[in-house]
Amino acid sequence: MNPSDLPGAPFLAYRDQQLFIEQLRLQDLAQQHGTPLFVYSKAGMLHALSAYQRAFAGRKAKVHYAMKANSSLGVLQVFAKAACGFDIVSAGELARVLAAGGQAKDVIFSGVGKTRAEMQLALQAGIACFNVESEAELDVLNEVALSLGKVAPVSIRVNPNVDPKTHPYISTGLKGNKFGIAHERTLQAYRHAASLPGLKVTGIDCHIGSQITTSEPYLDALDKVLDLVEQIESAGIPIHHLDFGGGLGINYNGDTPPAADALWATLLARLDARGFGDRQLMIEPGRSLVGNAGVCLSQVQFLKPGEQKNFCIIDAAMNDLPRPAMYEAYHQIVPLTLSDAATQVYDVVGPVCESGDWIGRDRALNVQASDTLAVLSAGAYCMSMASNYNTRGRPAEVLVDGNKAHVIRTRETVADQMRGECLV
Ligand code: LLP
Helix, strand or coil, X not given: XXXXXXXXXXXXXXECCEEEECCEEHHXXXXXXXXXXXXXXXXXXXXXXXXXXXXCCCCCEEEEEEHHHCCCHHHHHHHHHCCCEEEECCHHHHHHHHHCCCCHXXXXXXXXXXXHHHHHXXXXXXXXXXXXXXXXXXHHHHHHHHXXXXXXXXXXXXXXXXXXXXXXXXXXXXXXXXXXXXXXXXXXXXXXXXXXXXXXEEEEECCCECCECCCHHHHHHHHHHHHHHHHXXXXXXXXXEEECCCCECCXXXXXXXXXXXXXXXXXXXXXXXXXXCCCEEEECCCHHHHHHHEEEEEEEEEEECCCCCCEEEECXXXXXXXXXXXHCCCCCEEECECCCCCCEEEEEECCCCCCCCEEEXXXXXXXXXXXXXXXXXXXXXXXXXXXXXXXXXXXEEEEEXXXXXXXXXXXXXXXXXXXXXXXX
16 A cells, blocks of 8 residues: 555554554554544644635635534534534534534525424524525525515525436436426526515525546536526626535545645636636535545454355444445545555454445455454544444544544443433
8 A cells, every 4th residue: 555545644644554643543542432433633624625725715715614524513613713614404503513613604504405494593593695406495485584584695506417427326416316406497596586575696506416536527517507697697686606515526445536726726717717706606515624534443343254255343333334335335444553464355344233234345454353443534424424223322533633632522322322212
């Protein structure tokens, strides 16, 4: 393994055969805090953010962290302190932003199924914008705003019918997806929005999918959105901000997405060429800000050799790391101590009672029971999608900053899980 190819490098690196995150040895963290354990590098997150900030230097632009990727308060706090806004998809996420020190005025609210109660809470808090995903939602938001004597700032999420060439479950900008308003109907929807007294049109919005590893789908979507802005503005409706969503991929297993600054240099050149370079820009990256900054440490319980397969049974499972089971996603699994000893091929699986509970298939590992392994690129869509299936408590989380480890979430107990339940 070339050290600079390790997803998470340079904040994750082997020194003297031992895996370190920033200045701390992961084996020490596993011993102190137990496993399964999520460990995040603060510098890794800020480094990922800085690529966007470099790209937007001198521009009117704001990064809204798509917090569904990892909504732990300690993670949100890092981005709030770094002057990010937040892209939310529920009232629960809004409450987390406020609890982490973020401000409602820096929040945009996406999602196809906002409830009236959620709209009310967001209007009362004074969020920056609702990204509206259907014509029916425009009418309901208008009613809710009028009932509160408020005007809701809106942008309409356009579905540009562009193929992001990613896993079907995380493609969102194709005609058959439930997201956004078809670009053929967009002008009509804007005319309707502009006629409603409880709404103020402020922008336009587009998000085509996740784990996108080439620039072309972004360029196609950008051109389609700009064509629409020209049509909408010709109809007398000014569009103040352009929101291009998130979606930039990360390296899981030799993936080579463009760097955020390189992608945006290309997109900004196209915006400039079309005369939109001085508009207020917004983006909603999630995975690319946190994915490679995190690992999940897990201890080997048993090795179970078999006729067809050898199994390496670890103490993390599909409830902690749902991406392989849900999307057949690949996460690298590496030892905390490198050695030259011979490897064997294993399916790395969890203790949950499902055959879908696998974390990695056909992995060559030199491993013994009670060793600890690191599942890489686990900063995004792991803890935030974790569940209590099999009454398993969700892992603890540690945020590393240089040589300091801050526990940002304690391990969930059985009592935590049973709180709120009662016998008949
Ligand atoms: N904006 C909107 C409206 C979104 O729906 C999403 C992600 C984002 C921004 C952030 O996208 P990102 O930059 O993280 O790609 N659980 C899946 C990914 C689901 C993405 C959902 N929407 C996974 O683990 O791959």
